Amino acid sequence: MTDWTQGYVADIAYTYGYYPELNPLRLKLAFLNAGLTPPEVGTACELGFGQGISVNLHAAATVTKWHGTDFNPAHAAFAQNLAAQSGASAHLVDQAFDEFCTRQDLPEFDFIGLHGIWSWVSDENRRIIVDFIRRKLKVGGVLYISYNTQPGWAAMVPMQELLSAHADTMSADGSGIVPRIDGALDFADRLLAVNPQFAQSNPQIAERLSHIKKQNRHYVAHEYFNNEWYPMSFRSVSEWLAPAKLSWACSANLIDAIDVVNLTKEQQVLLDDIPDPLFRQTVRDFCVNQQFRRDYWVKGRQPLSSLDQIEHLKALRLLLVQPGADVSLKVRGSLGEATLQTSVYGVIVDSLSDHCIKTLGDLAASLEHKGISFSQVVQGAMVFMAAGAVALIPDSSEVLRAQSSARSINDQLIRRARSHNEPSFLASPMTGGAVSVSRFHQLFLGEVHRGVEQPKAMAKALLTLLKSQGVRLLKESQAIETDKDILKELERQASKFLADYLPIYRILQLA
Numbered sequence: 001m002t003d004w005t006q007g008y009v010a011d012i013a014y015t016y017g018y019y020p021e022l023n024p025l026r027l028k029l030a031f032l033n034a035g036l037t038p039p040e041v042g043t044a045c046e047l048g049f050g051q052g053i054s055v056n057l058h059a060a061a062t063v064t065k066w067h068g069t070d071f072n073p074a075h076a077a078f079a080q081n082l083a084a085q086s087g088a089s090a091h092l093v094d095q096a097f098d099e100f101c102t103r104q105d106l107p108e109f110d111f112i113g114l115h116g117i118w119s120w121v122s123d124e125n126r127r128i129i130v131d132f133i134r135r136k137l138k139v140g141g142v143l144y145i146s147y148n149t150q151p152g153w154a155a156m157v158p159m160q161e162l163l164s165a166h167a168d169t170m171s172a173d174g175s176g177i178v179p180r181i182d183g184a185l186d187f188a189d190r191l192l193a194v195n196p197q198f199a200q201s202n203p204q205i206a207e208r209l210s211h212i213k214k215q216n217r218h219y220v221a222h223e224y225f226n227n228e229w230y231p232m233s234f235r236s237v238s239e240w241l242a243p244a245k246l247s248w249a250c251s252a253n254l255i256d257a258i259d260v261v262n263l264t265k266e267q268q269v270l271l272d273d274i275p276d277p278l279f280r281q282t283v284r285d286f287c288v289n290q291q292f293r294r295d296y297w298v299k300g301r302q303p304l305s306s307l308d309q310i311e312h313l314k315a316l317r318l319l320l321v322q323p324g325a326d327v328s329l330k331v332r333g334s335l336g337e338a339t340l341q342t343s344v345y346g347v348i349v350d351s352l353s354d355h356c357i358k359t360l361g362d363l364a365a366s367l368e369h370k371g372i373s374f375s376q377v378v379q380g381a382m383v384f385m386a387a388g389a390v391a392l393i394p395d396s397s398e399v400l401r402a403q404s405s406a407r408s409i410n411d412q413l414i415r416r417a418r419s420h421n422e423p424s425f426l427a428s429p430m431t432g433g434a435v436s437v438s439r440f441h442q443l444f445l446g447e448v449h450r451g452v453e454q455p456k457a458m459a460k461a462l463l464t465l466l467k468s469q470g471v472r473l474l475k476e477s478q479a480i481e482t483d484k485d486i487l488k489e490l491e492r493q494a495s496k497f498l499a500d501y502l503p504i505y506r507i508l509q510l511a
């Protein structure tokens with residue numbers, strides 16, 4: 001282990017995830033739904049950006065000026081390369097938080113985001129981060145922060161310590177991180193096999209361990225094998241953030257705002273009786289056995305009158321970014337999976353299925369005669385945005401100004417898709433953020449950019465590319481064996497892409 005890591009796992013790179021909560025445009029809906037004024041975001045910063053997918057896509061899809069750091073040079077190199085190719089305003093460096101946060105040349109920010117950082121760094125780093133937010137977040141600015149929390153992770157705390165201790169003390173010096181992880185997980189199995197009283201009192205641990213064993217080792221290494229792993233209660237986080245003068249604004253997990261899928265009637269009554277919003281969140285975490293919190297905090301909460309709230313909500317512009325037929329009416333909350341009413345939410349999807357931009361106000365007015373209320377339309381927007389099926393649309397002038405950087409980053413990502421599965425996102429200047437686009441769709445888009453729009457020719461190009469890398473095509477979990485059958489399947493996928501997706505990708509300016 002080298003010095004600069006401060007005990008953080010650095011011998012294996014992190015995953016290529018994209019996190020929409022870090023999109024400043026998205027917080028508009030969350031804030032307005034909570035009755036708060038959202039900030040206009042011109043400058044933003046991401047601390048610990050990992051591979052830099054979110055920061056790069058947000059910078060390329062908008063005109064927001066982004067700064068960010070991640071001290072792993074392999075991460076920073078990948079992220080800087082993307083930024084250089086896109087030409088977007090993304091100033092990404094490999095400085096540790098102590099170095100980055102004390103820089104004199106950084107602007108003040110409207111938005112600071114940190115995803116998957118807080119629970120994995122030392123108290124000293126947490127102090128540095130809070131001081132940075134205190135000095136660098138503008139009045140009215142928003143912090144997005146996610147972290148492992150209590151009580152959901154309570155039973156796992158001693159088990160994480162055990163796994164980490166095994167990796168440190170029982171593995172051969174010089175063995176890589178992956179064998180050390182596998183060794184620690186095998187040891188945990190042996191421990192459970194002797195039926196320790198800890199597992200008897202915490203029966204969920206066995207299930208958790210078998211889940212970890214199936215997860216991507218790049219993720220597992222960064223999640224469980226750091227020196228620091230501290231699931232912190234909401235109350236402690238609010239105490240930590242107090243010196244930065246932050247108030248809790250709302251959850252960044254849009255589904256959290258839908259009580260019926262998260263809380264029983266009795267739990268809702270109990271929570272409604274608690275006047276203090278912070279204590280209410282603490283109690284809510286017990287009701288849902290919260291493990292991971294994603295929150296927006298604001299420097300100077302500005303509540304809206306209900307008239308202003310409704311007018312601002314009505315002015316939001318919405319676009320369906322998936323084929324209507326593919327939008328699921330299933331929603332997963334803390335109580336499990338629920339199916340939304342087709343007569344309300346199915347109808348909302350139907351009226352967005354022409355893929356024309358609509359304001360929430362116009363959408364609600366057009367559905368009033370069907371007995372659908374404005375609050376149901378807002379709830380639909382929250383649920384479908386959480387699922388990535390709809391997006392908010394920025395002003396046309398901003399869309400125009402982000403076109404070139406979005407095009408450049410997408411060209412680069414589509415080139416990468418020729419040999420990689422991830423990331424499965426592209427930048428849309430139309431939505432000011434990322435949209436989910438699978439590897440095959442990226443490859444089909446590559447063909448479209450070359451002027452090829454016939455399913456047969458597109459399928460042939462993909463077959464040649466996949467074969468050259470020994471990639472096997474699966475259908476219903478079975479490998480397709482002959483070239484003829486592979487071509488047939490690829491042609492079917494290309495036809496669906498051309499008919500159902502390409503028209504939407506054109507609206508999103510991906511093609």
Ligand SMILES: C[S@@+](CC[C@H](N)C(=O)[O-])C[C@H]1O[C@@H](n2cnc3c(N)ncnc32)[C@H](O)[C@@H]1O
Pocket residue numbers: 006008014015017019047048049050051069070071072075095096097098114115116117120121125222223
């Ligand atoms: C769990 S990963 C999350 C990455 C990214 N935010 C994401 O969610 O994809 C934590 C990241 O923080 C970075 N990191 C940890 N400690 C750091 C420090 N002291 N200074 C800068 N970066 C740090 C790591 O290199 C790693 O990429």
